[in-house]
Ligand SMILES: Nc1ncnc2c1ncn2[C@@H]1O[C@H](COP(=O)(O)OP(=O)(O)OP(=O)(O)O)[C@@H](O)[C@H]1O
C-alpha cells in the first residue's frame with residue numbers, strides 16, 4: 001500500500017525555536033492518523049506546512065506521490081488537502097450554507113462575471129454545488145441550520161460547520177486541528193462518531209491533531225507523537241499508550257523503562 005502523504009525530514013524554525021525538527025512519517029489512505037504532543041510540540045506548525053502556509057527549510061512532503069514541498073497553499077487545496085482551523089475562522093454573519101459554498105469556490109468553473117450575470121451555465125453549476133453542500137451538511141447533522149447565520153449556532157455547531165466547510169472542498173485528506181477543543185464529553189463522542197462516518201462514507205483520510213486522549217485513542221488507526229518538534233513515537237494506540245518516551249513527554253520527565 002502506498003502512502004497518501006509522506007513527510008521526510010521536515011524542518012521549520014522560528015528564530016532560535018525549532019518548531020519542527022526532522023519530522024518523518026507517512027499517512028496511509030483510508031485511516032484516521034492522529035498527531036499528538038504537549039503544547040508547543042509543533043502540531044499546528046505541521047498542519048501549516050502540509051497546507052502550504054509555512055515552508056519547510058529542509059526535507060520533503062509528498063501527497064499522492066507528488067512533491068508538494070514548495071507548492072502554494074491554493075494549489076495544495078486543489079490537489080485535495082482540506083483544512084479546518086484550530087480557532088474558528090468562519091464568517092459569523094453569513095449562513096451555514098454560504099460558508100459551505102465559500103468552501104467550494106476553488107472547485108467552481110464559472111468565473112465572477114458569469115456568476116454575476118446569472119448566465120444559465122453558472123446557475124446550473126451553482127445548483128449542483130448547492131446539492132453537494134446539502135449532502136455534506138447532512139453528514140454533519142447541519143441540514144436544519146443551513147439558513148441560520150453561523151454566529152447563532154452553538155460552539156459545537158460552529159466547530160461542525162468548520163469541518164463541513166473543509167469537506168466542501170472535496171478533500172482526499174482532511175486536516176483537523178483540535179476539532180473537539182472546548183466541547184463537553186457528549187459532544188466529543190458525537191464528533192468522534194461523525195468523523196468515522198466521514199471516513200467511511202466520504203472516502204476521506206483524516207489527519208487529526210487533538211489533545212483529548214480518550215478520543216484519540218478510540219478513533220485513531222495510527223498515532224505520531226511530537227515533542228519539541230521531534231517525532232518521538234509512531235504506532236497504533238495501544239503501543240503509544242505504553243511507550244515510555246511518550247509518557248515521559250507528557251509528564252515532562254525523561255523516559256524511564258518502567259511501565260505501569
Ligand atoms: N508564527 C510563529 N512565530 C514564532 N513562533 C512560532 C510561530 N508558530 C509557532 N511558533 C512556536 O513554534 C512552536 C510550536 O508551536 P505550535 O503552535 O506548532 O505548537 P502546537 O503543538 O500546535 O501547540 P498547541 O498544542 O498549544 O496548539 C512553539 O514553540 C511556538 O511558540
Ligand SMILES: [Mg+2]
Nearest residue numbers: 043044045086
Ligand atoms: Mg496547535
